[in-house]
Amino acid sequence: MCGIVGAVLPKAGKTAEETVLEGLSRLEYRGYDSAGIAVLDATSPHPEIAWRKEVGKLSGLLASLEEQPLPQATTAIGHTRWATHGGVTRVNAHPHLSYDGKLALIHNGIIENAEGYRLHLKQQGINTISETDTEVVAHLLERAFLTEPAPADTKLTPQGFTVADLDPDNLQPENLSRLVRSMLRVTRDLEGSFTLLALHQDCPGVIVAARRSSPLVVGLSEEGNYLGSDVLAFASRTKQALEIGQDEVVVVTPTGVLVLDQSGNQILHTRATQVFPVNPAEAKRAFEVDFATDRVTKEGFSTFMEKEIREQPRAVAQTLDDRLDANGALTLDELRITTDILRGIDSVIIVACGTAAYAGQVARYAIEHWCRIPCEVELAHEFRYRDPVVSVRTLVVAISQSGETMDTIMAIRHAREQGARVLAVVNTPGSTISREADAVLLTHAGPEIAVASTKAFTAQISACYLLGLYLAQVRGNKYADEIADYLEKLQQMPARMQTVLDRYASHLGVENLEAIKSVLFLGRHVGYPVAMEGALKLKEIAYLHAEGFAAGELKHGPIALVEPGQPVVIIVPTPRRPELHRKVVSNIEEVRARGALTLVIAEDGDESVNAFADVVWRVPASPTLYRPLVDVITLQLFALRMAQALGLDVDQPRNLAKSVTVE
Numbered sequence: 092m093c094g095i096v097g098a099v100l101p102k103a104g105k106t107a108e109e110t111v112l113e114g115l116s117r118l119e120y121r122g123y124d125s126a127g128i129a130v131l132d133a134t135s136p137h138p139e140i141a142w143r144k145e146v147g148k149l150s151g152l153l154a155s156l157e158e159q160p161l162p163q164a165t166t167a168i169g170h171t172r173w174a175t176h177g178g179v180t181r182v183n184a185h186p187h188l189s190y191d192g193k194l195a196l197i198h199n200g201i202i203e204n205a206e207g208y209r210l211h212l213k214q215q216g217i218n219t220i221s222e223t224d225t226e227v228v229a230h231l232l233e234r235a236f237l238t239e240p241a242p243a244d245t246k247l248t249p250q251g252f253t254v255a256d257l258d259p260d261n262l263q264p265e266n267l268s269r270l271v272r273s274m275l276r277v278t279r280d281l282e283g284s285f286t287l288l289a290l291h292q293d294c295p296g297v298i299v300a301a302r303r304s305s306p307l308v309v310g311l312s313e314e315g316n317y318l319g320s321d322v323l324a325f326a327s328r329t330k331q332a333l334e335i336g337q338d339e340v341v342v343v344t345p346t347g348v349l350v351l352d353q354s355g356n357q358i359l360h361t362r363a364t365q366v367f368p369v370n371p372a373e374a375k376r377a378f379e380v381d382f383a384t385d386r387v388t389k390e391g392f393s394t395f396m397e398k399e400i401r402e403q404p405r406a407v408a409q410t411l412d413d414r415l416d417a418n419g420a421l422t423l424d425e426l427r428i429t430t431d432i433l434r435g436i437d438s439v440i441i442v443a444c445g446t447a448a449y450a451g452q453v454a455r456y457a458i459e460h461w462c463r464i465p466c467e468v469e470l471a472h473e474f475r476y477r478d479p480v481v482s483v484r485t486l487v488v489a490i491s492q493s494g495e496t497m498d499t500i501m502a503i504r505h506a507r508e509q510g511a512r513v514l515a516v517v518n519t520p521g522s523t524i525s526r527e528a529d530a531v532l533l534t535h536a537g538p539e540i541a542v543a544s545t546k547a548f549t550a551q552i553s554a555c556y557l558l559g560l561y562l563a564q565v566r567g568n569k570y571a572d573e574i575a576d577y578l579e580k581l582q583q584m585p586a587r588m589q590t591v592l593d594r595y596a597s598h599l600g601v602e603n604l605e606a607i608k609s610v611l612f613l614g615r616h617v618g619y620p621v622a623m624e625g626a627l628k629l630k631e632i633a634y635l636h637a638e639g640f641a642a643g644e645l646k647h648g649p650i651a652l653v654e655p656g657q658p659v660v661i662i663v664p665t666p667r668r669p670e671l672h673r674k675v676v677s678n679i680e681e682v683r684a685r686g687a688l689t690l691v692i693a694e695d696g697d698e699s700v701n702a703f704a705d706v707v708w709r710v711p712a713s714p715t716l717y718r719p720l721v722d723v724i725t726l727q728l729f730a731l732r733m734a735q736a737l738g739l740d741v742d743q744p745r746n747l748a749k750s751v752t753v754e
């Protein structure tokens with residue numbers, strides 16, 4: 092779950108290094124245990140790899156580079172790490188160098204057969220100095236490079252593509268050919284997942300990369316070419332991007348890119364920003380990055396999380412925007428599954444992890460209610476191991492902010508193998524999940540940087556509601572005027588979300604936050620997943636024990652946890668659903684009777700809670716199914732203020748990474 096960046100420029104200077112460091116700062120959400128960089132100057136008569144790596148956040152690396160700058164370079168690779176193999180130490184940080192110091196390698200993923208190779212290398216007298224799987228691959232690549240026979244010609248592909256076709260000034264064709272062959276040979280035998288970027292001293296001015304089940308995109312420009320775990324890595328330099336497919340190897344020079352399949356066959360090449368695919372169908376790999384990178388700043392807030400919490404009305408409004416056709420019917424343009432297929436489905440299974448799974452649990456109430464179709468929600472990592480009943484008539488909905496969560500990717504692959512149609516609700520265009528799904532419904536929340544997901548959650552719920560209404564429309568479960576009414580009310584939610592922000596963003600009315608040691612959250616119906624989401628927020632950023640329960644479950648055990656002073660957050664449904672409302676008010680009384688400190692979320696005008704609530708957070712009256720959109724904001728703010736009161740790093744909590752790209 093690491094972040095990877097590369098830059099290959101024609102002229103030596105500090106730009107390659109600066110590009111990589113800027114990219115790393117944008118990718119730090121993928122991990123921040125350590126950071127490192129390697130550079131090489133292809134214009135030097137004696138190119139030598141220079142590198143630096145430091146434990147901790149990128150700021151540590153930046154300080155070290157400030158103190159002791161690296162030489163000017165044309166080419167650079169950089170890495171921000173979330174530790175998998177080996178502890179958080181400098182020696183385990185990336186880049187890793189080959190035993191002769193000539194090759195530098197960075198890696199995202201897990202090489203599952205690395206230990207066998209480590210032993211084998213040892214028998215040949217090559218000892219690893221780190222505990223990482225990556226270092227093993229660095230040695231394997233270098234050994235392959237040195238043993239690869241000198242090529243009879245300098246063709247890079249069986250089709251006759253040569254180094255000259257990449258238009259390089261100073262590449263050594265034989266060495267490049269050997270490096271590419273080594274990458275193909277070594278990666279063929281690796282098991283697991285990887286994105287690898289290699290820089291070689293005998294082959295300066297080029298980065299050779301490979302990917303399997305880990306993300307990699309290439310950025311194309313007239314000034315040079317870039318690589319990144321996602322487009323954020325280089326979006327400030329170019330908006331022209333190229334998707335790299337499974338098991339492909341990429342050769343990147345300042346002026347061209349060559350993409351090969353695992354057998355070395357050419358898939359496409361580029362010259363500046365122009366793409367020349369061998370098969371015209373591959374032209375669609377090129378895409379334009381469609382979000383402004385200037386939005387990836389804190390915009391005056393002290394944390395990304397706070398900024399993203401406050402952006403929610405806009406994120407939801409953008410997700411709902413522009414979804415009606417000329418006749419006022421709901422239309423989801425980007426959906427690539429035909430209405431005939433959607434009419435034929437007999438069940439929906441939502442797969443997701445963490446916050447996205449809670450969004451799915453909220454959505455389930457709406458989908459079943461509106462479409463009268465069974466809807467299950469399954470944690471993506473559990474899905475395929477329980478042998479789920481999936482058929483061609485199942486619609487699997489994968490929800491993911493990043494579109495790169497490996498557990499969710501594996502779940503959708505499993506679903507597709509069983510013949511199911513997969514619809515992805517994702518926030519990141521061009522991500523793996525959006526590419527692998529049969530259809531995509533984009534949330535338009537904009538880049539989410541804080542590890543704790545906030546605006547993605549409310550945007551996901553909104554997108555799923557659109558999907559539910561669309562299914563109800565095409566399947567004829569609801570009349571057009573009913574759908575229009577639901578939509579109209581949904582479109583009123585951003586304003587209500589803004590009201591909650593106006594009321595509580597600066598002041599929550601809870602004192603002594605730092606004294607709280609554990610919090611229980613209770614909710615019923617759609618309030619139940621929101622309670623779990625509230626607890627997750629508190630765990631991940633405030634490191635506090637927190638649990639979300641279905642309020643009805645309280646008496647079946649959890650109430651034993653309640654002792655005098657125990658904070659309990661209770662989400663009270665609208666009084667317009669008296670059967671739900673009455674029961675939750677009783678639950679407040681029950682915990683209050685045992686001395687709990689009750690923090691209650693209730694609608695404006697619901698006075699029934701006053702007698703039992705120590706603190707009331709008021710939210711505007713909303714339709715039952717839409718209440719999560721306003722309720723969750725108070726819980727996000729509660730977690731944020733708690734973490735801040737404890738002096739914790741809100742955006743980058745310990746042990747976590749934004750994007751979980753390993754299983």
Ligand code: M6R
Nearest residue numbers: 445446447491492493496543544
């Ligand atoms: O990128 P995804 O939405 O697929 O991520 C899923 C979870 O890893 C994510 O929601 C995680 O639980 C968040 N850190 C929660 O705030």
